[in-house]
Amino acid sequence: MELKITETVLRDGNQSLIATRLPLSRFEGILDAMDKAGYYSLECWGGATFDSCIRFLGEDPWERLRVIRRLAPNAKLQMLLRGKSLLGYRHYPDDVIRRFVYKAVENGIDIIRIFDALNDLGNIAACVEETLRCGAHPSCAIAYTESPVHSIPGFVELAVRMEGIGAKSVCVKDMAGILSPIKSYELIKTLKERLSVPVVLHSHCSGGLAYMSYLKALEAGADVLDTAISSFSGGTSQPSTEVINSVAASYGYDCGLDTERLKTINAFFAPLMDEYHKDGTLSLKSLQTDPGVIYSQIPGGMYTNLIRQLADQGSSDKFDEIVRQIPAVRKDLGYPPLVTPLSQMVGTQAMMNVVTGSKYAHLCSEVISYLNGEYGSPPGEISAEVCAGAEACKQKSVQPPFSWEEVKERLADICGDDCDVLTCLMFPQAGENFVKGKNKAGDAGNKPVREGEKDEARLAQNVPQGKVSRGGIYSCPTDVEPDYDSFVDFETASESKAKDASYTVFAVLPGTVTKVFKTTGDDVTAGEPLLICESMKMENQILSPVAGRLAHVHIRIGDRVNMKERLVDIAV
Ligand code: CO
Numbered sequence: 001m002e003l004k005i006t007e008t009v010l011r012d013g014n015q016s017l018i019a020t021r022l023p024l025s026r027f028e029g030i031l032d033a034m035d036k037a038g039y040y041s042l043e044c045w046g047g048a049t050f051d052s053c054i055r056f057l058g059e060d061p062w063e064r065l066r067v068i069r070r071l072a073p074n075a076k077l078q079m080l081l082r083g084k085s086l087l088g089y090r091h092y093p094d095d096v097i098r099r100f101v102y103k104a105v106e107n108g109i110d111i112i113r114i115f116d117a118l119n120d121l122g123n124i125a126a127c128v129e130e131t132l133r134c135g136a137h138p139s140c141a142i143a144y145t146e147s148p149v150h151s152i153p154g155f156v157e158l159a160v161r162m163e164g165i166g167a168k169s170v171c172v173k174d175m176a177g178i179l180s181p182i183k184s185y186e187l188i189k190t191l192k193e194r195l196s197v198p199v200v201l202h203s204h205c206s207g208g209l210a211y212m213s214y215l216k217a218l219e220a221g222a223d224v225l226d227t228a229i230s231s232f233s234g235g236t237s238q239p240s241t242e243v244i245n246s247v248a249a250s251y252g253y254d255c256g257l258d259t260e261r262l263k264t265i266n267a268f269f270a271p272l273m274d275e276y277h278k279d280g281t282l283s284l285k286s287l288q289t290d291p292g293v294i295y296s297q298i299p300g301g302m303y304t305n306l307i308r309q310l311a312d313q314g315s316s317d318k319f320d321e322i323v324r325q326i327p328a329v330r331k332d333l334g335y336p337p338l339v340t341p342l343s344q345m346v347g348t349q350a351m352m353n354v355v356t357g358s359k360y361a362h363l364c365s366e367v368i369s370y371l372n373g374e375y376g377s378p379p380g381e382i383s384a385e386v387c388a389g390a391e392a393c394k395q396k397s398v399q400p401p402f403s404w405e406e407v408k409e410r411l412a413d414i415c416g417d418d419c420d421v422l423t424c425l426m427f428p429q430a431g432e433n434f435v436k437g438k439n440k441a442g443d444a445g446n447k448p449v450r451e452g453e454k455d456e457a458r459l460a461q462n463v464p465q466g467k468v469s470r471g472g473i474y475s476c477p478t479d480v481e482p483d484y485d486s487f488v489d490f491e492t493a494s495e496s497k498a499k500d501a502s503y504t505v506f507a508v509l510p511g512t513v514t515k516v517f518k519t520t521g522d523d524v525t526a527g528e529p530l531l532i533c534e535s536m537k538m539e540n541q542i543l544s545p546v547a548g549r550l551a552h553v554h555i556r557i558g559d560r561v562n563m564k565e566r567l568v569d570i571a572v
Contacts, residue, residue, distance in 0.1 A: 003253040004040030004224040005245065006078060006200070008238050009269060010068070011043040013228035016204060016236040018281045019308055020052035022272070024064045028071060030268040035072035037261040040224055041111050044068050045104075046080035047087040047340060054427060054434035062107055062419040069108030076110040076137075082340060083116040083123040088426035089341045089366070091374065094126050095404040100422050101130040107419070115141035115173055117342040120376030121161055128166045139200065140167035144174040144187075147335035149380040152183065156190050169198040169224070174213070175339045177204035177236075184213035188220035198223035206236045206303060208289040214239055218248060229262065231270040235287035236303050242266065283307050302343040309535070313510035313562055318354055325350035332360075332386045333370065334378035345370060348535055351509055355563055360389030362508055364540045414439060429514050503546050503570045507561040511535030516557055518568075522550045530568055533561060548572035 014022045034042055045065055053061040069077060084091040086100050104112065112131045116123035124140060131138035140162035142155050159170045172179070172187060179187070184201065191199045201217040203210040203226070214225050226238050233240035242262050245255045276282040285307050306323075310316045326338075329350045336342040348364045356362060363386075369375065371382060371390050408421050414436050415421045423431040515532040518524060524544040531542050551569040555561060 001251075001253045003218060003222070003248045003255050004198075005241060005255050005257060006041045006043055006202075006224055006226045007034065007037075007039045007241060008043045008226050008228045009232040009265075011046050011049055011078075011080065012202075012226070013232035013237045015046070015048045015052075016238075017232060017273075017286050018276045019305060020048045021056060021276070021281050023057045024059055024067060026272055027269075028067060030265055031068060031071035033261050033264050033268070035075045036258065037265060038256040038258050039075060040256075041076040041078040042068075042072060043078045043080070043113075043226070045077070045109065047082060050087045050423075051427065051430070054423065055430045058434075060419075060434075060438060061423070062103075065104075065107045065109070077108050078111040078113060078139075079104060079109050080141075081112050081114045081127055083114055083120075083127055085123075085341065086422075086426055089344075090369075091123070092425070093401065093403060096407070096422075096425060097126050098130045099404050099418060100426075101127060101136075102134055103419055103422060105131070105134040105136045109136060111137040111139055113139045113141050113171055113173075115143050115171075115339070116376065117143060117339045118336055118376040118379060119143050119158055121158070121165065123376050124162075125165050132166050137168045138166060139169040139171055140165075141171040141173040141200075141202070143337040143339045144172050144179055145176070145335070145337035146178060147331075147380065149335050152187050152190065155187060156194055159191055160194055163195050163197050167197060169200055170195055171200035171202055171224075173339070174201070174203040174210075175337075175343075177206040177208075177210055179203055179213045180209055181212040181216040185216040185220045188217045188222050192221040200224040200226070202226040203238065204236055205234045205239060206290060208291065210239050211243070214244060215247065218251060218253065229269055230266050231273045235289075283311070302338065302347055306347060309510070315510065315563060318351075321354050322347070322350050325354050329353065332383035333367070334380035334382050336370075336378060341366060341375070342370070348509070348540070351535070352540075356508055360386050363389050502551055502572060503548070504566055505530065505542060505545060505568045505570065507533060507563055507565045507567055508542075509533065509535040509540065510562050511540070511560070513555045513557055513559045513561060516553065516555065518550055518553065520550050520553050524548060524550060524570065531555065533567075542567065544568075544570065546570055546572050 010022075010027065014020050045061070049064075050061040053059040053064060065077070081087065084097065086092055086097065092100075101112065112127065114124045114127045114131070119142060128138040128140065140159075142158055142162075144155065155172075162170050170191065172191070188199055188201060199222050201214060201222050201224075203213055205211070217225065225244055227233065227241040227244045228238040230240040230242050233243075241257070242259070245257050245259070245262065248255050273282060277284075286303065290303075307316075307319065310319050310322075326346055329346050330336065330338065333346060333349075336346070338346060345364065345366045349360075349367050352362050352364065353359045367386075368390060370378070371386070407425055408415075408418070411421050411424050411432075414432065415424060416435075416439050420435045420439070424435055425431070427434075511533040512535075513531055514534045517529050517531060524530065524547065526544060526547045528544045529541050530544050533540050533542060548570040551571040553568050554566050555568075561567065
């Protein structure tokens with residue numbers, strides 16, 4: 001009997017435990033051994049990998065892929081794709097999707113695991129079709145979640161439809177590690193009965209269930225399991241490759257893995273993990289079993305990011321409260337599975353609710369797009385409270401439709417090739433900065449930008465974006481009288497209002513200023529966007545609470561702001 005193993009250390013292990021901070025230079029040396037270890041596939045590329053490369057590591061993600069391909073010429077390279085959102089956070093037109101899939105395959109990807117956060121098949125069909133056309137393997141993933149509106153028969157029907165649109169394998173993607181052993185058995189067994197393509201299980205150890213659910217999946221006939229080499233396993237990551245290999249062998253399964261090479265691979269990664277632990281990149285919390293995850297359904301990566309983000313801002317004391325708030329926000333939004341970008345939306349909204357002490361008085365821009373149906377259909381009903389919040393500041397998408405050719409032409413000056421264009425398109429701000437820097441200075445001159453560092457060169461590159469910017473695509477009609485309390489108030493705002501009839505706008509959440517629309521002296525109308533502050537990968541548009549003149553703009557693009565930090569003073 002055969003069981004296949006996908007190694008996740010280069011993508012999910014790295015992402016879940018150390019927020020994807022592993023540079024290519026630190027793992028190139030082991031790719032040869034990984035190539036020859038007998039894995040079914042090496043998961044090595046995805047949204048967070050891409051994001052981290054251009055934002056923090058100063059690496060071209062396409063070049064990273066090409067190097068992996070060159071140094072691991074025989075292994076099947078696998079990536080994770082978010083359906084129509086590709087590796088970004090908004091939906092792209094079909095010609096852009098086709099271009100991306102073509103370039104990914106051309107640069108070395110063999111297996112594309114495609115999922116949609118809402119399990120909306122309409123959002124993944126074009127990716128599947130194009131992957132097939134490029135001669136690669138489309139694997140469709142069910143975003144596994146539990147709620148009153150989700151069920152095992154429902155997931156099985158979804159999987160049957162996935163096979164129907166061309167999936168060459170179907171993966172149960174349990175991103176939060178909530179799949180219990182008994183449900184794992186039931187789901188995998190039923191999938192095996194109903195599907196003719198291989199069945200894959202992907203889970204996380206966060207809730208302490210994954211080893212048990214993997215064993216039950218093995219008993220139920222799973223074809224492929226996702227595991228991480230021991231030093232990058234456990235906690236918010238996958239079960240250990242070596243342990244699963246050994247247990248499978250004792251059940252009479254052959255994983256085809258070379259145990260000596262696995263030892264070499266683990267010996268290579270173990271000291272790296274020690275380093276990341278010493279410098280604080282790896283938080284002890286990410287390695288602990290948290291039974292709370294069973295209730296909150298927080299996926300590994302989201303958990304790590306939340307811990308890091310709050311620690312960076314000195315607000316770790318808010319962690320427990322935000323974690324408690326997450327299931328409530330999820331219910332109010334119709335039980336979306338907590339996977340990117342929904343996980344960030346729910347997380348950011350929970351953070352906003354906690355920080356402002358007021359539920360849905362301020363909604364992040366992406367939540368509004370979600371409510372507008374721009375991400376697909378929500379699985380369940382949206383609560384009246386959220387709808388009321390959305391009414392208070394109704395924002396409309398003014399994103400004009402665009403084609404691949406138009407975008408390519410617009411970005412021709414800064415982009416060297418189609419890969420650059422795709423980078424800019426998927427990461428409007430960070431991508432353009434990265435590509436400009438790369439093509440100006442060449443790779444050697446492209447220094448990594450460290451988190452929190454106010455890099456002058458980076459600031460200089462920050463020119464106003466065009467149509468493609470996520471945050472810039474909304475406008476707030478001025479005839480609506482929004483509830484401004486959430487972002488005007490806090491203690492001092494009401495004081496300054498009393499003294500000189502001016503308003504101060506404070507940061508609702510800690511984050512990074514990615515766009516400033518106005519300068520000191522400009523007139524603003526009520527509801528006009530002032531700036532965009534990015535928090536947990538979500539762009540939050542800060543609107544002017546009143547009509548007046550900007551007395552002082554306290555922040556610049558690239559600034560990191562803390563909660564309740566003064567952003568803008570408005571004289572009325
Ligand atoms: Co995962």
